[in-house]
Amino acid sequence: MSQTEPVERYYEAIDAMDADGLAAVLAPGFRHDRPDRTIEGRDRFVAFMMDERPQTDTVHAVDTLFLPDEAPNEVAAHGRLFAEDGEELFAFVDLFTVENGEIVDLRTFTK
Numbered sequence: 001m002s003q004t005e006p007v008e009r010y011y012e013a014i015d016a017m018d019a020d021g022l023a024a025v026l027a028p029g030f031r032h033d034r035p036d037r038t039i040e041g042r043d044r045f046v047a048f049m050m051d052e053r054p055q056t057d058t059v060h061a062v063d064t065l066f067l068p069d070e071a072p073n074e075v076a077a078h079g080r081l082f083a084e085d086g087e088e089l090f091a092f093v094d095l096f097t098v099e100n101g102e103i104v105d106l107r108t109f110t111k
Contacts, residue, residue: 003098004065007075010096010103011060019050027102034108057084073097 006025013021026042039045050056062079077094090110098103 003067003073003075006098006101006103007065007094009097011062011077011079014049015059017056019046022046022049024105027099027104030102030104030106032106032108032110035110042048042107055083055089057073058082058089059084 009025011022012018013025023042023046025069026045028042030040031040032039032045039048046048058108059077059082061082062077064078066076066078068074068076075098077096078092079094080091081089083089093109095107095109096103
């Protein structure tokens with residue numbers, strides 16, 4: 001499995017509201033740091049993404065995936081989040097740490 005595959009599956013699972021698919025790419029000790037909160041633990045994160053997000057009818061458009069040479073376990077994703085009606089909500093950069101085919105850490109930066 002490539003470093004980018006779990007990241008690609010992450011976005012697919014969120015957009016499809018696929019809790020099992022999302023859980024499958026996250027390590028049990030997964031941690032997400034985002035501008036408004038930190039979420040710790042795979043189960044807690046999946047519950048938040050499926051049931052507690054302010055808006056769940058969104059689509060992630062990932063424009064570019066980067067594999068930094070200096071950090072072989074990291075994948076950076078640059079993209080935009082769209083509402084169901086096509087309105088662009090915001091741009092984002094996500095920095096994933098991937099180990100043994102699982103996402104262990106995610107830091108999200110938004111504009």
